[in-house]
Amino acid sequence: MKMKPILEVKNLRTYFYTRRGVVKAVDGVSYELGEGETLGLVGESGCGKSISCFSIIRLVPAPAGVIVGGEILFGGSDLLLKSEEEMDRIRGAEISMILQDPMTSLNPLFTIGDQVAEPLQIHQKLKGEGLREKVREMLNLVRIPSPEVRMKEYPHQMSGGMRQRIVGGMVLACRPKILIADEPTTSLDVTIQAQFLRLLKEIQHTSNLSMIIVTHDFGIVAKACDRVAVMYAGKIVEMAGTVELFDNPEHPYTAALMKSLPKAGMRQNRLYAIEGQPPDLRTLDSGCSFAPRCPRAMEICRKEYPPRVEINDGHTLSCWLRKGEVLND
Amino acid sequence: MKRYILKRLVQAFVSLFAVTLIVFMLTQLSGDPALLMAPPDATPRDIQEMREIMGLTKPLHVQYGIFLADILSGEFGRSFKWDKPCIAIWLDRFPNTLLLAGASMVITIIIGLSFGILSAVHVGRWFDQFGKIFALMGQALPVFWLGLMLMYLFSVKLRWLPTSGMGSWEHLIMPAITLGWFFTASIARLTRSSMLDELDRDYIKMAKIKGVSRSGIILRHALKNATIPILTLGSLNFVFMLNGTVITETVFNWPGVGRLVVEAIFTRDFPLVQTTVLIGASFFIFVNLMVDVLYAYIDPRIRYQ
The missing domain is CATH 3.40.50.300 (P-loop containing nucleotide triphosphate hydrolases)
Incomplete structure (x- = not known):
């Protein structure tokens, strides 16, 4: 890379x-x-x-x-x-983003067409037929069948997979x-x-x-x-x-x-399951936060956070185990 | 959508019919009007005569038929006390109530909604704290006390506003505030909580991700979703106001429907009591019907059920 x-x-x-x-x-x-x-x-x-x-x-x-x-x-x-x-x-x-749950990502009171159109209206100031054309294009891109009909429908009329594709079309509308x-x-x-x-x-x-x-x-x-x-x-x-x-x-x-x-x-x-619980992020001390659950933890792991080292081309790591090895080489 | 409205209409008519039945039966249960109205020195024969004149000796179903016929004729029977059609007496008072209720409702909507929205947007900050105190006071202070205090301050001390009665728009200010504050407080609290609920939802995050401005998020996305509970409470408040508010009307000597009901009850004017109760109940049914239709208009999930 x-x-x-x-x-x-x-x-x-x-x-x-x-x-x-x-x-x-x-x-x-x-x-x-x-x-x-x-x-x-x-x-x-x-x-x-x-x-x-x-x-x-x-x-x-x-x-x-x-x-x-x-x-x-x-x-x-x-x-x-x-x-x-x-x-x-x-x-x-x-920069755009897709959230986890498509069932709640869409506003239940607005049509699919309105929601996909919104970013285009805001950022590209599109209106009228040009806007509708672009919305159709986006719905086509995310494989919504018969976009002309779907544009006028509401989120609750679609399946989860369809909603997530619509969200995709919505957040990618402005490219x-x-x-x-x-x-x-x-x-x-x-x-x-x-x-x-x-x-x-x-x-x-x-x-x-x-x-x-x-x-x-x-x-x-x-x-x-x-x-x-x-x-x-x-x-x-x-x-x-x-x-x-x-x-x-x-x-x-x-x-x-x-x-x-x-x-x-x-x-x-x-x-296989990792022993223990993820740490409480409020009470982290200076050591490596994985040390309490780490089967190979050493003395230093609990005291000092390991620096980030590049061990291979593009492969970086924060761990005393490997740091030690690198130093010993 | 058409079927939905039709269904609600049929339901409304059924409720209305049930209301006439209940009002009729309650009146029957409330005792013998002839006995109550007769002077203390009336002989049993006098009383029996009165019963006959008032149609109380006829079988119940016939009486109910007459009661319904009176309603359908639009007269709602004749008042014992005023000897006029009840509807005429009611119509005489209703515009005053409507004026007061309308003014209070405007205050409620403007102040309640904006306080609620601003509190939700600035949750935990000073405006929210202030809004909380304002709402708490509105809900905790008795209406009569608030009315008297306003009167003391603005009429007696500052001499800005007339103490009571009806006339100019200045007469309207204090009664409208007195009546409106309680409802404003409840609307503000509900708006705040339902806006907070909505602002926390994923689709709001999504709208932010799309680049929707702050005002667009609050007014376009969140408020529309928060509307349904607010609409429910607001419409109920409005009906309460329309059916007369005895205390406010009494404190400010406002000739509205509320005082009419109380007078009718004290003078045992049963036809008039029946009329006001019946019309009041019809308001509830009618406003509920309107709200149901509005729900469907706002929320497609209701429309397509």
Whole structure:
């Protein structure tokens, strides 16, 4: 991967100030997204993967959530320095997002046509027949049968898969450069999942779209992502090309995640599970946050957070195990 | 949509019929009007005569038939006290009530909605706190006390407004505020909570992702979804006001329907009581019908059921 990056996230930190303490949901996340590339963000629930995405488009739930530091470079400028009005012009036009649940992503009181038309009205100031034509085109693109009829219908008249495709058509209507998909297929049937992913990939190929896919499903990663970042407790612990990561998972957490996948053709009585619970993000100490659950934790792991090192071309890692080896070489 | 409205219409007529039956039976249960109306020195024969004149000796179903016929004739029977068709007496008072209710409703909608929306948008901040106190006061302060305090301040101390009665638009201000504050408070609280519910939903996030402006999010996306409970409460409030508000009318000496009912009850003017109760119930049925149709207009999920 040596593409020109379209998005650079540098040391992003997003905290939640709650009554019971500060939750460091995203704590120093850095990555690049290449043009036309698909990056997978993987991790357990609550590891900060969704919040890091909402931080990019500056839609962290206020007032508790605050982006406290870092840079998000897009088109040569830092998104974190933009005004709300400037962000309104970027959202939906340059960077767009798909949410997890298509059943709730659409406004129940507006027609499909109106909802797909909305970003086009806002960003491209389209009106009348031109607008309708564009809406038809988008619905065609996401394979909605007889768009002319469907435009006048309401979300409750459609199936989940259809709604997610409509959401896709809606957020891609203005041809954004980046699409963030937050668990886009989690609430869909398995067959519909594959269909929807294929559709996204096709659109990506024809329009050179860059994508960030948030998921906890390695199947989706394998199918759709060029590169993967594994997140744990608000930090990226390992990042590599998809093939490299599947072949050589270096971080004990990544390795454990891989181990907990059911394997085709193998009869297993029990699936492997990682011992313990994800850490409380309010009470993290200075050490590696995975150390309490790590089977190979050492003295230093509990004291100091391991620095990020590049162990292979494009394969980075934050773990003392490997750091030690590298140093010993 | 047509079938939906038709169904609701039929239901409304059935309810209306049930109301006439209940009103009729309640009146029967309330005792013998002849006995109540007769002077203390009336002989049993006098009373029996009165019963006959009033049609109370006829079998029940015949009496009910007469009652229905009176309603259908549009007269609603004759008032014992005024010896005029009840409807004429009611129509005499109703415009005053409508004026007061209309003015209160305007206050309720403008202030209640905007307070509710602003509180939801600034949840937890000073405006929200202020709104909470305002709403709490509206719901906790008794109407008569509020009316008297307003009178004391604006009429007695400042001498800006007339104390009571009807006449110029200035007469309308204090009664409308007094009557409206309670309802304004309830609308504000409901608007706040249902706006908060809606603003938390995924489709709102989605609208933000599309680049919809803040005002578009609040007024176009969230408010429309928050409307249904507000509409329900607002319409009920309005019917309550239309059916007369005894306390406000009494405090400000406002000649409305509310005071008419109380007078009719005290003078045992049964036809008049029946008329006001019946019309009041019809308002509820009619407004509910309108609200049902409005629901369907707003929410396609109801329309296509």
